Amino acid sequence: MTLFDDILAQFPPEVQATVRMIWEALGPTEKAGFLSLLSGFPTDANLVRRLVKLTTAQIRQAFGQKHRVAIVGPANVGKSTLYNQLVQNKGDLARVGPLPGTTTANQQADAALFTVVDTPGADTVGSLGESEKDLALSAAGEADFLVLVYDAIQGIKKTEHELFNELSSLKKPFVVVLNKIDLVPRKDLQSVISSAATNLGLKPDQIVPIAAKDGKNLGKVLLAVAATEPEMVAALGQALPEYRWQLAWQTTVRAASISAAIALAPLPLIDFVPLVITQSIMVVSIARIYNYKITPQRASELVATFGLGFLGRTIFQELSKLEGLPGWLLSAAIASSTTVVMGYAAVRWFDKGQKLSADAINKLTHEVTSYLLSTLKGLGKRKPGQKGLQQRVAQSLENLPLAESRPAHNLETDEKNN
């Protein structure tokens, strides 16, 4: 067994083949760097475990194939209305009606790579109700992801709660949406959401309020799907071009916060090899969002082309001369800023075939680094835990001007404006 095989054995079985594929695509320098990094800490099994844990979700995102979403919930909550918002082809529209029991069979439609399944109400009683419930549960059982729909006016009572327990026992990734939010007076909105959350044992921010009828917050549902289940990201991006920038940004933020956590490893000077791996996986994910298929080999070539590893080292040397910056903070900020810039550069590349100039890359990386340094300073002198740091980096990046100026950077919008 080689050292690599030892490491591979720590990954969950279903991603091992993919990890091997990525590994084989790495150049000899990257391979050697990665192994020497790991073998430099022979007793630190934690480091290996940490890398494995950090990269598994990303690998799933970059190479996963899941794409079946079932919409389930009680009768008359607006499941078919939501389904109709998601299907792309008018011929696939489901029947919608004011009385419970409109949908009596499962129905599915192709939305590019992403299949949506509409199901009958899963709460109705009587023998007909039972068989419809069985249909809904079997669709849920076959799906990769569940959208659980409830009615904001009906709220969550005993039957709704039982249904929730039954569905969550399937152990599928899910989002909960509260529909018909247009019928709730504005002043009651927060209390309606929090009581639904309390009744389901969730936090208010785990519930997405929507109005399926007019498509309000539909984007939030899709982003929640993508945030919950990385394997859905590429399928969503391919099916729904208007969300590509948000999905790519979400992917970038995730990779950047992972990069920060990787940079916490106790290294004398930041080593960029694990970053190259993380960034390459991110680039494969972004390519898939934009409907390009690229190999890990090609992705790591692209990462090398943009030269961010070298730039990162230069910035590290520049800034480490300044006093008062703990090394971990500097490493974490630079690791995430180079990842952010790589993600942004990848979007430009896949969306428009534009290569950011070296100057633009340099300027952007400096800007993002100092932004992160200033927002992370509040963490104090004590080195945070890996999870805490990941959360803080993700939060900071949400407020990064680059993220706020989404529309301006949304290249589809640019195109229209040109």
Ligand SMILES: Nc1nc2c(ncn2[C@@H]2O[C@H](COP(=O)(O)OP(=O)(O)OP(=O)(O)O)[C@@H](O)[C@H]2O)c(=O)[nH]1
């Ligand atoms: N006000 C409002 N009404 C909605 C909304 N979404 C759906 N409805 C209405 O709710 C009723 C039920 O909608 P459906 O989409 O048929 O609900 P369903 O969950 O598929 O119902 P079943 O197939 O019977 O289980 C219809 O009259 C819809 O017009 C919404 O966002 N706001």
Ligand SMILES: [Mg+2]
């Ligand atoms: Mg229906």
